[in-house]
Amino acid sequence: MEKEYYVCTGCGLLCDDIELEMEKDLIGKVHTACRVGVAHMKESPGEAEYLVDGKKVDEKTAIEEAASVLKAARNPLIFGLGTSTNEAQKKAIELAEKLNATLDDTSSFCLGPLIEAILQEKFKTCTLDDVRNKADISFFWGSDPADSHPRHLSKFSYFPRGQEKQRGWEEERTAIxxxxxxxxxxxICGNEFYQVPPGGDAEFIEALIAGLSGKLPKTSFKFPPKKLLELANILKGARFGVIFVGLGLIYSLENLEPLIKLMDTLNEKAKGDFYLIPMVGHYNMRGFNETLFEKTGFVNSVKFEEGSVKHGPGYSVxxxxKAKTVDAALIIGSDPLASLPHSIAKQLLEIPLITIDPCETLSSRKAKVSIRSGVSGVEAGGSATRMDGVQVPFRPAIDAKRPSDEEILSKLMEAL
Amino acid sequence: MDFGSFLAAPELKVKIVTYRDIFQNKAMIEDRFGEDYRTRSAIIKLDPADLKSLSVKKGDTVILKNSFGKVVVKAEESGYEPPHRGIAYMPNSPWSNMLVSNETGGTGVPKFKDIEATASSAKGEKVTDFEF
Structure with a gap:
């Protein structure tokens, strides 16, 4: 019998080789997934739940109440969507247009600028399958996939025996x-770990570019020039190099210019080519960025206004x-009261909130209207965009008792 | 009565860098209001010399505060080499977010990985619970 495989929506890797053992109508055992993935796939599906002011109501009442909050708002904020399907994200964008809303996702304070630069073709990029099959250098900069994307190294970037890398990590791959x-x-990178002080990345990039260009690499924090030259030599020898950029690097740089310069220098000096892949955390943040970019030319932080689109950090969540420009918030699959600085998120306590989320969260506890949705890939099907831009379709593993984000957003749209 | 409780606890300025932790992430997925998530989130990893200067042992609670907030978490030894006095590490969580500045320079990007705070012994005070 042919095996059935499922997709894990636990992180931006969207592993598509998950095997499940069902017990009655629920997921009993999860094979192949990582520690996070197993917990994610086994998140208790539960019953549909609709709350208004903390009291249980029926679906119709919750949707009507949510619609009335949004109708009454002068400038509602729609936020989240990193754990929604491409289809749900499209609905949310339509809804934002209809409401003349401010629309943003978590990328405005994480990897958004990098995704935008990739979509604008400022960086060469490749797929994770290319990495598995061809990469000889996997360079993790300000990223820690062993914790954030647990199967990254085993499935794609270091340990697998790819088509052109049959001798694997033992002989043919270097992780830095x-x-x-x-x-x-x-x-895991062993001797190829290069420690920089907090905020020292731009200077390290500059020194590395000097080293790649045959100059003496100097840093104010006195990183040993010999070690930097050794790194430059390893990189020069690469035939297929990939830099996996994480938040550690992005938060350390004032802008992307040093990184663009480094990638250009690597592509000029190395034997082969260098590519960049963003280490996207939420399973479909990139999908939201791509869909919004296609529609508006921007990846996040937009405000719709009678057919036109305004964009800029002023429209970020x-x-x-901070400026108190939004007067209601529809939060989908995100928990800003937990994930934003409290000094900023506390403003959410001053405006009516509507949350759509599979879990009870700090935000849902404070919501005027709270709706529990089904977990994508477990209770709801659809498609998503992997961290490298590859489209991944998936189907639900169990019969859902809870509606998907997409269904809830469609009903909300009808009610408006 | 413990006479030491009347003495001012030594204070230390620390720069806190946040990070992701797979075990904490799994605990959050399983129950974000649970004990396991709190235990794995409400911690600060310090250089052993900094623990000593605060007169706290690993597992003791410390108060972290700045002009944006205050939080009580457990102190741990980082285990990192080389020494990193004055630099401390916390998993990204509502506990670290209590201390993140609201100053963004209009960029929309808070300094999640660059938090300045003062640490001192919490003298047995319990880890902060969240309910806004």
Whole structure:
């Protein structure tokens, strides 16, 4: 009998080789997935739940109440969507247009600028399948996939025997880490771990570019020039090199210029080509960025206004809350009261919230209207965009008792 | 009565860098209001010399505060080499977010990995619970 495989929506890797053992109508055992993936796939599906002011109501009442909050708002914020399907994201964008809303996702305070630069073709990029089959250098910069994307190294970037890399990590692949601390990934990289002080990445890039160009690499934090030259030589020898960029690097740089310059230098000096892949955390943040980019030319932080689109940091979730420009919020699959600085998120306590989420969260506990949705890939099907831009379709593993984000957003749209 | 409780606890300025942790992430998925998530989130990893200067042992609670908030978490030894006095590490969580500055320079990007705070012994005070 042919095996059935499922997709794990636990992180931006969207592993598509998950095997499940069902017990009655629920997921009993999860094979192949990582520690996070198993927990994610086994998240208790539960019954549909609709709350208004903390009291249980029926679906119709919750949708009507949510619609009335949104109708009454002058400038509602729609936020989240990193754990929604491409289809649900499209619905949310339609809804934002209809409501003349401010629309943003978590990428405005994480990897958004990098995704935008990739979509604008400022970086060469490749797929994770290319990495598995061809890469001889996997360079983790400010990223720690051993913790954030647990199967990254085993499925794609270091341990697998790819089509052109049959001798694998033992002989044919080198893993390199630049970080401010010896992360679990840095430990795996062994001697190829390069520790920089907090905020030292731009200077390290500059020194590395000097080293790649045959100059003496100097840093104010006195990184040993010999070690930097050794790194430059390893990189020069690469035939297929990939830099996996994480938040550690992005938060350390004022802008992407040093990284663009480094990639250009690597592609000029190395034997082969260098590519960049963003280490996207939420399973479909990139999908939201791509869909919005296609529609508006921007990846996040937009405000719809009678057919036109405004864009800029002023329309990001953080600045909108700080400036108190939004007067209601529809939060889908995100928990800003937990994930944003409290000094900023506390403004959410001053405006009516509507949450759509599979879990009870700090935000849902404070919501005027809270709706529990089904977990994508477990209770709901659809498609998503992997961290490398590859489209991944998936189907539900169990019969859902809870509606998907897409269904809830469709009903909300009808009610409006 | 413990006479030491009347003495001012030594304070230490720390720069806190946040990070992701697979075990904490799994605990969050299983129950974000559960004990396991709190235990794995409400911690700060310090250099052993900094623990000593605060007169706290690993497992003791410390108060972290700045102008944006205050939080009580457990102190741990980082285990990182080389020494990193004055630099501490916390898993990204509502506990670290209590201390993140609201100053963004209009960029929309808070300094999640660059938190300045003061640490001192919490003298047995319990880890902060969240309910806004």
């Amino acid at each position: 880490a630049v970080d401010i601390r010896k992360s679990h990934t840095a430990k 953080v600045e909108s809350l």
